[in-house]
Amino acid sequence: MKNLSRIFFAMLLLLSFSNVSAQDENNPWAIGVGVNAVDLYPTGEDGQGEIFDEYFNFGDHYNILPSLSSVSVSRYLSDGFSITAAGTINEISKVGDASADDLSYYGLDGTVRYSFASLVNSPIFEPYLGVGGGYTWVDEVGAGTLNGTLGFNLWFSENIGVTVQSSYKHAFEDYLPTHFQHTVGLALKFGGKDTDGDGVYDKDDACPDVPGLEAFNGCPDSDNDGIEDSKDDCPNEAGLAEFNGCPDADGDGVPDNKDDCPAVAGLKTLNGCPDADADGVADKDDECPNEAGPAANKGCPWKDTDGDGVLDKDDKCPNEAGTVANNGCPEVKPTVEEMETLNEYARTILFDTGKSTFKKESIQTLESMHAIFHKYPQATFALEGYTDSVGSEKSNQLLSERRANAVRDWLIANGIKQDRLTAKGFGEENPIDSNTTAAGRTNNRRVEVKLTN
Template structure:
């Protein structure tokens, strides 16, 4: 028995860890622990007791070996089933209520177990039942047994736990008594499935079918730029994190894949291309790369042939200097002679006495004035009304304003732009003749036209 204990202890040193199979991710198991053999509560005759009688009477009925005495190897099958092969040794000095000389005990057993962990949805407590058989020797005389097993694993972590188990071993030969064997041991699960062979078990591998890196939960980084392929916009070309793994060869802040000029530093606004003259047209598209110009003219400045400050594209008279207000064409303003003609007409406008309505014979005069206004579409004019001194100043002021506006309204109604005309009344304030005579007062009752600069 002493030599058998030493052999068993050597086996334990070789199996210095334990794993208990739970599922396909941890298919292999090796277990070590201690066991106790109890012949008493098995329903046999004295000195044994009834079934389960004094089942927990450790001090009177349990047989212990003061060393590690159980080892097992398990393999997960499927759907919660596990096949376990176990070996155990012990020393028998108690047979029920009787004592016996130290008898050697050793057994080899095979068991199919079913785990209820998934059924109860627990990762902490893993109860199981098992059925199997084996062969047990006492003092080198052996017999076959039919074994029923119940137990549980209590997991301290994902792989390490405590195993507590009880087996009822029914003997097929009279010279071996039926008995219970209890065991307690350390459990460690191991041997997970690794489909892609990258050293990371499938259960922890985000990319189980492709070899990858532990840092990326088993997913690959093909270009070794520190960015896993699934998040890398350029998985086969080393790049920068700020560009989701794509390179920026010219260092202009635009990734090469988006850079129209990847080898020359440029501007983000121009898709990574330079703009030497700063006109918003990339040099590669700029026909005048060193001279600012609009995109509409391919980056070249618009010409101003006549030098009037109006670009040829906007100049209606590109070969003749003009003004901006007149779209690059020279402004044609009425001469002094024309203005004199206008005023000669204006002074002959006849109004009904004390009113701003025109007399009928004035119509040709107004038509002639309208024709002159139309000849100078760029010129602006003011229409001024004046009266003599007959009557009150306030009434004269009002009458002069109404008459000036009446002339303006006529011109507008006949095609003259309203923006070109203003009207004002001055009453009797600006006489051009004496108000003491009838002819003088007639001269003072007048409409004048002035050119606005």
């Protein structure tokens, strides 16, 4: 029993030095408790059979102590390797087919193991191989051994499992027989680093220094609204997912952090503020909140005869719609951008094949062009027609002239003064694309608009 006391003292010493805060891998430590079986049958020596002849002869060869008889401590190293220290006790009542006088058995062994967990890719089944050495006493006579180990772990959870192991122990002295020792026991892994104490190990914790929730990989949700703080625009106020965690106290569909009037329901277009007179001016900025008026007059209904947004008192052309930038008078010429828009429209006008009549779908395009012409009553424009190269130059010249005049006639018929528009055809001249492809010819059949004054 003196040797037994030494073994358990050694195991307690190993446990006392475990440092759970200094590891990088989850659960780097493991302890195991269980039972062991010793088979002292001669292993093929002196003509007594082959090494595995009686390996599974449980009844005649296995010596099992029916109580806790094995304790181990393991420490994970890296890349699948770990080191294990184990202590075992037993009673030997049979050696092969012969009986023995209940000889005492004590073992203290160290093993370097390699896990094949990454190879089998299973969270439950973990096979391993090991090699090591130790010291074994039988009837208080001891000798060193060289050990080879094959075993596996079955993990019921991240921390708890069962270990099944078989070791071949080759003795260095003739008086200790080379033998097998088999172990079955319960394994408990522990020691993963969890700096913030939230139950998520640092290795898997996206926020290792701040306590959080497992559902968010260890990151916090301070306002408990189901949105982690890093994705929550309002991390300290419980809110709605549709507003990235921000509340909408007045229920107007505008989150409080973007609502200029968070305590009263309003309009999205006015940043959550109400507009009682529906004049487009928020009540908080409206000097006449119950009487509709233009924004230029702070929501009060002062007169704007031509409806151009410039009050008559400030309008230099009060009877003619203009722009704010031109003090209520109409702009004389379209901008460069508007001319580009005009030409984009003009190039998409579709004519009937070989004719100057419009396809139905071009009417909306012409109406869009008309709006720009109408906006600048003082400006004059030239309409230029072009064709592709299919057909004779003479017929293409005549067709381009007819099409340019067709656009001019439509605009005049719809209210644009005729002295503001000229039309001219250029036939096949100035192609803007290749005439060798159908797409290129389509682009070349066009009308262009130029500002002349």
